Amino acid sequence: MLQSLGAKPMMFPTPVWVVGSYDAQGKPNLMTAAWCGICCSKPPCLNVSLRKATYSHGNIIARKAFTLSAPSVSQAREADYVGMVSGRDRDKFQATGLTPQASQVVDAPYAAEFPLVAECRLAQVVELGLHTMFVGEIVDLKADTAVLDAQGRPDMTKLAPFVFAPEVREYFAVGQSIGKAFAIGKSV
């Protein structure tokens, strides 16, 4: 039986991706986001929503670029940290020991240690309320060669990303394969 939980921003699960951006002085910054996803196949676009109060929000408006990276389970502490403190007060690369890497294709940095990174130029800004949605066109996508499968695509098990439960505020690993898409439904 379904029970109303009210009008809450709560669907399960969401991604946990890390936004990379430069501030006006060129200081690289990282911030973890869960209000994010893929939003268009052609041109390939990602979306990430940030509160106006965040340091990254101003950075993206000014630089018109950002990166989004998928950290692995082994990097969950670093990802959680960069989602808790502000780049206004801290150098989050220094605090975490992550290595800032300048994108060669957009005006934004990423952490060299994260295994999957999308480099995006700002395509649209959509005001929604508390959050502003930034739509970025993927200029290039890069993956650590260590997480690729035999066909050169990311392998979910090697990548080992994790997801988020909103409101409950907990992270979960991605588990085992349950089947091929556009295939298992044929026998419904």
Place this chain on the structure above:
Amino acid sequence: MLQSLGAKPMMFPTPVWVVGSYDAQGKPNLMTAAWCGICCSKPPCLNVSLRKATYSHGNIIARKAFTLSAPSVSQAREADYVGMVSGRDRDKFQATGLTPQASQVVDAPYAAEFPLVAECRLAQVVELGLHTMFVGEIVDLKADTAVLDAQGRPDMTKLAPFVFAPEVREYFAVGQSIGKAFAIGKSV
């Protein structure tokens, strides 16, 4: 070492949520989407991107409402099916045996069997290219009482949603908890 994979719509993982909508004749339809997420906390909003060619796209434009549901692993075959065929040709509720339930708060249906459903009124339409992004304001969120924890919030383990690997086109279960958000990073 990072290797370029080109400009592809590929980040891991994405949600697998099912869109519910009515057509002009009031026939309820379901369609699975992976280009979706939470995009604003206040007002609480979800976003889902659909190709203009889909039946659901026209439905949402006409009815200005949709639902988004998170199916469980045990419902993966039904979710895969409704993502493969078009509501133009088929009654997907009939084909899957899922039960159409009319939302009491928006002009859209959902499948009574899915354990978590967000009922949304269309708030914004953002044209991105091949995909149109629909932003919906959550009017109510409902969960099966069987998947709630002691605090009345969805329990990830009981809900057992699953995620998608784009390009690789494979579904994965959500695995074990790896820690509390806004907590594990304090010891970085």
